[in-house]
Amino acid sequence: MSGGFEFKLSHFQALLLFALVISIAFGFLSRRGPLDRVKYIVWSLFLFLLIGVGIGWAMYPFSR
Amino acid sequence: MADEIVAPAAPHRDSGFQTRAFVVGVAGWILPGLGHALLKMWGRALAFFLTVGLLVLIGAGMRGNLFASSGNDAFDSLGYIADMGTGTFYFLARSLEKNGADVSHATGDYGTRFLATAGVLNLLAALHAYEVARGRKA
Numbered sequence: 507m508s509g510g511f512e513f514k515l516s517h518f519q520a521l522l523l524f525a526l527v528i529s530i531a532f533g534f535l536s537r538r539g540p541l542d543r544v545k546y547i548v549w550s551l552f553l554f555l556l557i558g559v560g561i562g563w564a565m566y567p568f569s570r
Numbered sequence: 571m572a573d574e575i576v577a578p579a580a581p582h583r584d585s586g587f588q589t590r591a592f593v594v595g596v597a598g599w600i601l602p603g604l605g606h607a608l609l610k611m612w613g614r615a616l617a618f619f620l621t622v623g624l625l626v627l628i629g630a631g632m633r634g635n636l637f638a639s640s641g642n643d644a645f646d647s648l649g650y651i652a653d654m655g656t657g658t659f660y661f662l663a664r665s666l667e668k669n670g671a672d673v674s675h676a677t678g679d680y681g682t683r684f685l686a687t688a689g690v691l692n693l694l695a696a697l698h699a700y701e702v703a704r705g706r707k708a
Contacts, residue, residue, distance in 0.1 A: 511666045513631045520680045523628060524687070527621050531691055534617035535698060 517562075525554030588704075595700030600657040602692045605699030618695040625688035626659045630666040634681025635673050649682075655689025 515523065533547035598605020603619030606612075630636075637649035654660055663685060672678040701707040 511631055512633050512669065514675075514677050515628075515632065515680070517676065517680075520632075520677075520684075524625075524680075524684065527624055527628075528687070528691070530617060531621040531695075534614050534621075535695065 521555070521558045525551050525558065529554060591700050591703035594703040595696050598696035598699040599655070599692065602657065602659060602695065605696050606702075609699060609702055611699075611702070614695075614698075618692065622656060622659060622688050622692045622695070625684050625691065626656055626663045627666070629681045629684030629688060630663040632681030632684065633667060633669065633672040633678045634683070634685045635671040635678070636660070636663055636667060636685060649686060652686040652689040655691075655693040656685070657692060659688065659692075 529547045529550040532550055533543040537543045537546045594605045594608050596605075597608055598618075601619075602622035603615040603617070605615075606618060607615035635649070637646050637653050639650055641647045641650055653663075656663070671682070673682060698707065
């Protein structure tokens with residue numbers, strides 16, 4: 507920290523935050539009712555994490 | 571004998587209506603959520619303000635690259651367009667990044683993606699507000 511507004515996130519923290527924020531935005535954009543939005547957000551978040559972690563594992567053999 | 575197909579009548583759109591829709595779209599671009607707020611869609615307005623704002627704060631905090639208008643190649647220009655999609659939040663991000671961008675680490679690289687995503691998301695939200703104002707979306 508050098509006085510400015512900055513912080514560091516791990517890969518997974520960044521993935522989690524990104525997935526959560528985008529899921530919320532898409533949920534509000536594409537659904538109207540509160541229940542529909544919550545369902546969409548949870549499902550979208552789950553898929554983001556599943557696919558993100560899945561791609562991470564798929565790339566693991568090529569990482570070194 | 572062929573059935574007669576009657577095309578639905580196009581809804582009446584006067585110039586004031588179009589201008590209002592355009593203003594709503596531009597307002598949504600300048601300040602995330604403002605377009606929906608003008609349409610009294612408070613939930614969406616708050617959601618877009620907070621999500622775009624959060625993405626910008628995180629992206630700037632991770633010292634992501636904010637592209638400038640004086641880009642050298644097409645990628646820089648595309649990055650600038652994406653970053654400018656956040657409207658006034660672009661300048662907020664610039665003011666927060668007092669130490670400049672640092673993409674020598676993965677964190678900074680992720681920050682660049684957060685900032686670009688915030689812009690594209692806000693453009694999408696502004697377009698949605700414009701379409702709602704035109705009566706094409708609910």
